[in-house]
Amino acid sequence: MKDLKTAKYLRAPEEYGSVCPAFRKQFRLEKPILRAVLTVTAIGLYEAELNGKRVGAFELAPGWTNYKKRLQVQEYDVSAMLKERNVLTLTLGEGWACGRIGWSAGQGGFFPRPAVIALLTLTFEDGTEETVPTDESWECGKTPILFSGIYDGETFDARVAPDFTDAPLIADYPKDIFIPQEGEEIREKGTVTAKKVFTTPKGETVLDFGQEFTGRLSITPHGKAGDVCRLVHFEVLDKDGNVYLENLRSAKQTVTYLCSGEEGETYHPHFSFQGFRFVKVESWPGEVKTEDFTGTVLCSDIRRTGTFLCSDPDVNRLYQNVIWGQLSNFVDVPTDCPQRDERLGWTGDAQVFCRTAALNFDVRKFFTKWLNDMASEQLPDGGIPAVIPDALHGNGRCSSGWADSATIVPWQMYQVYGDKSFLARQFDTMKGWVDYIRAQSDRETIWNTGHHYADWLALDHPTDQKGATDHGLIATAYFSYSVKLLVAAGQILGKDVSYYEELWYRIKRDFNETYRPNGQFVTPTQTAHALALHFGLVDDTKECAASLVRLIRENGTALNTGFLGTSVLMETLTENGYPDVAYDLLLRHEFPSWLFSVDMGATTIWEHWDGIRPDGGMWSAAMNSFNHYAYGAVASWMYSCAAGIRADENAPGFTHFYLNPIPDPRLSFVQATFETDSGTIASAWKTEGDEITFDFTVPEEKTATVILGTETFKVNPGTYRFVRKASDILAAR
Ligand code: BGC
Numbered sequence: 001m002k003d004l005k006t007a008k009y010l011r012a013p014e015e016y017g018s019v020c021p022a023f024r025k026q027f028r029l030e031k032p033i034l035r036a037v038l039t040v041t042a043i044g045l046y047e048a049e050l051n052g053k054r055v056g057a058f059e060l061a062p063g064w065t066n067y068k069k070r071l072q073v074q075e076y077d078v079s080a081m082l083k084e085r086n087v088l089t090l091t092l093g094e095g096w097a098c099g100r101i102g103w104s105a106g107q108g109g110f111f112p113r114p115a116v117i118a119l120l121t122l123t124f125e126d127g128t129e130e131t132v133p134t135d136e137s138w139e140c141g142k143t144p145i146l147f148s149g150i151y152d153g154e155t156f157d158a159r160v161a162p163d164f165t166d167a168p169l170i171a172d173y174p175k176d177i178f179i180p181q182e183g184e185e186i187r188e189k190g191t192v193t194a195k196k197v198f199t200t201p202k203g204e205t206v207l208d209f210g211q212e213f214t215g216r217l218s219i220t221p222h223g224k225a226g227d228v229c230r231l232v233h234f235e236v237l238d239k240d241g242n243v244y245l246e247n248l249r250s251a252k253q254t255v256t257y258l259c260s261g262e263e264g265e266t267y268h269p270h271f272s273f274q275g276f277r278f279v280k281v282e283s284w285p286g287e288v289k290t291e292d293f294t295g296t297v298l299c300s301d302i303r304r305t306g307t308f309l310c311s312d313p314d315v316n317r318l319y320q321n322v323i324w325g326q327l328s329n330f331v332d333v334p335t336d337c338p339q340r341d342e343r344l345g346w347t348g349d350a351q352v353f354c355r356t357a358a359l360n361f362d363v364r365k366f367f368t369k370w371l372n373d374m375a376s377e378q379l380p381d382g383g384i385p386a387v388i389p390d391a392l393h394g395n396g397r398c399s400s401g402w403a404d405s406a407t408i409v410p411w412q413m414y415q416v417y418g419d420k421s422f423l424a425r426q427f428d429t430m431k432g433w434v435d436y437i438r439a440q441s442d443r444e445t446i447w448n449t450g451h452h453y454a455d456w457l458a459l460d461h462p463t464d465q466k467g468a469t470d471h472g473l474i475a476t477a478y479f480s481y482s483v484k485l486l487v488a489a490g491q492i493l494g495k496d497v498s499y500y501e502e503l504w505y506r507i508k509r510d511f512n513e514t515y516r517p518n519g520q521f522v523t524p525t526q527t528a529h530a531l532a533l534h535f536g537l538v539d540d541t542k543e544c545a546a547s548l549v550r551l552i553r554e555n556g557t558a559l560n561t562g563f564l565g566t567s568v569l570m571e572t573l574t575e576n577g578y579p580d581v582a583y584d585l586l587l588r589h590e591f592p593s594w595l596f597s598v599d600m601g602a603t604t605i606w607e608h609w610d611g612i613r614p615d616g617g618m619w620s621a622a623m624n625s626f627n628h629y630a631y632g633a634v635a636s637w638m639y640s641c642a643a644g645i646r647a648d649e650n651a652p653g654f655t656h657f658y659l660n661p662i663p664d665p666r667l668s669f670v671q672a673t674f675e676t677d678s679g680t681i682a683s684a685w686k687t688e689g690d691e692i693t694f695d696f697t698v699p700e701e702k703t704a705t706v707i708l709g710t711e712t713f714k715v716n717p718g719t720y721r722f723v724r725k726a727s728d729i730l731a732a733r
Pocket of ligand 1: 336337342348628
């Protein structure tokens with residue numbers, strides 16, 4: 001990797017405009033080769049080909065990092081691809097680094113023009129070594145990719161063949177930003193076939209893939225040279241069944257392909273991805289047939305580790321929507337959404353969802369990289385940007401509940417995987433963030449200043465999308481939580497955190513005095529109750545929990561919480577003795593609820609509870625994603641409470657855990673698994689008449705405490721079956 005610095009960044013001549021360039025080097029091997037390694041990266045996105053074959057399987061390489069300081073470098077073993085005469089080609093796109101990112105001027109734009117840098121290292125059988133670095137000796141040519149952008153799609157003219165008659169320009173870009181590949185590679189993660197083609201009332205031709213996902217289409221047109229295929233990707237149909245593009249805002253999500261006319265031609269975009277379920281076919285040679293379109297899912301190469309199934313098909317659909325939400329938004333960075341002109345690493349969304357994410361898939365490498373980016377983006381005063389990588393360049397930074405991602409994400413990774421290095425690497429960032437808040441706060445304990453997204457998109461305020469809960473209340477509650485996690489991390493790492501330990505008690509005291517005088521929250525919302533309970537800020541937990549339940553009942557047994565309140569609501573209810581109310585919320589179909597979206601046909605998690613309203617109308621097009629994972633945090637409750645695979649905070653990595661399923665009479669079975677490094681944890685229950693059967697698996701190297709109704713006992717690795725009276729178990733909930 002060090003040697004890559006001897007190569008030069010290549011870029012296209014100015015007159016190429018939006019056309020993607022390719023750079024080519026031809027070389028001969030004079031003697032037998034032992035090993036060949038291609039080391040490569042780009043400011044922008046690259047695809048490498050050796051002798052006409054694609055190198056590696058990393059899509060959208062080199063991914064998205066804080067390019068100012070960190071650029072991942074990939075190494076590919078290409079020994080088997082070499083011949084006597086060789087052609088190495090590097091195609092370059094704008095990607096996140098140089099393309100349009102963000103919804104307004106001044107966002108994105110990390111570097112003005114893309115550039116690629118590579119070094120081929122050849123080791124011969126005689127022990128000698130030679131290198132082929134990118135430099136002035138390479139050739140440059142225009143490719144058929146006339147335009148490619150993350151948001152806007154791609155235009156490809158298959159009649160164009162690169163002629164490589166130009167000389168590349170050398171870009172003077174930094175090389176001290178190189179880091180080895182840290183995250184997962186983005187890969188093709190399966191296909192989604194087109195389910196049907198239909199005509200809308202307005203006469204538009206539309207393909208329906210039956211599932212929203214993130215990726216791209218592979219197409220097989222049967223046209224003449226120059227025939228145009230134009231495809232616009234979108235999420236939902238409007239009330240009347242017509243194409244709805246408004247919520248994409250300025251993102252065009254349009255792929256245009258001009259046919260070569262050759263038999264059997266196929267194509268997929270190279271440097272763009274789309275978030276979609278439907279495709280409007282604006283132009284196509286001949287009849288539109290489903291078999292000529294295949295969707296390919298693009299996602300970081302995360303491995304599935306969690307499963308959940310129960311007797312209610314709608315809950316199962318909801319769970320699948322959570323999984324699809326994660327697959328759609330784990331494209332190298334944990335993003336808010338994959339379709340509109342945003343797709344950014346919003347810290348708040350990531351913190352509310354990270355635990356669920358870690359149960360669903362192995363996200364260790366994924367979050368290692370993102371957290372390292374966060375650390376590299378931390379401001380001198382300890383502040384944390386709203387999005388990582390910071391495409392907003394400081395705008396919206398330091399909101400509570402968002403920037404607290406700095407403490408929460410490492411803590412959750414440590415909890416789920418038992419890997420202390422998350423805490424060790426992030427400790428300084430955690431501390432910097434807590435110290436930032438201390439400096440903003442009144443009396444060092446009450447954070448009542450600054451800008452906050454608050455309980456984003458809560459329904460408890462008629463007009464304010466930040467919800468009705470006092471911002472200082474939320475900020476101070478999260479402050480306490482960040483301090484608590486800093487203390488816990490410090491103790492695990494053997495650091496002196498006594499000052500912060502004491503600080504926590506002062507925050508708790510002042511929180512109650514300021515935001516809960518006389519035992520009443522200044523804004524008595526569901527979210528205020530849930531956060532205070534969940535973060536351990538109230539002593540009279542019984543009264544507080546009862547008051548939370550009263551609010552839910554008074555609201556027609558419905559939640560009205562936003563991003564922050566919702567993420568802790570279900571667990572808070574269950575921990576405080578109200579699993580039945582949590583089930584009421586889970587199983588509710590009327591608006592607002594999770595299953596309302598399922599009934600309305602959702603195949604991913606919506607950004608808004610009322611993305612589509614009960615009357616079929618849309619929430620404002622200004623901000624209405626149908627693929628936002630935040631409310632998908634409910635899946636963590638499904639694993640830990642409905643199925644009862646519950647972590648023990650004191651034994652991270654499930655070294656010891658609880659098997660504590662909480663059945664509900666409205667379900668007849670629940671089963672879940674979670675794959676740890678030493679084997680799979682399984683928990684299942686099913687009822688037949690008044691009999692309830694529990695089946696558990698405790699993998700090697702783990703122990704568990706089984707809690708069934710009023711019984712508690714310890715178990716070692718093995719499989720277990722317990723049969724009990726359902727009425728006893730339900731009575732003990
Ligand atoms: C994003 C959110 C994000 C929020 C900040 C939105 O535009 O899509 O998910 O957390 O802004 O409040």
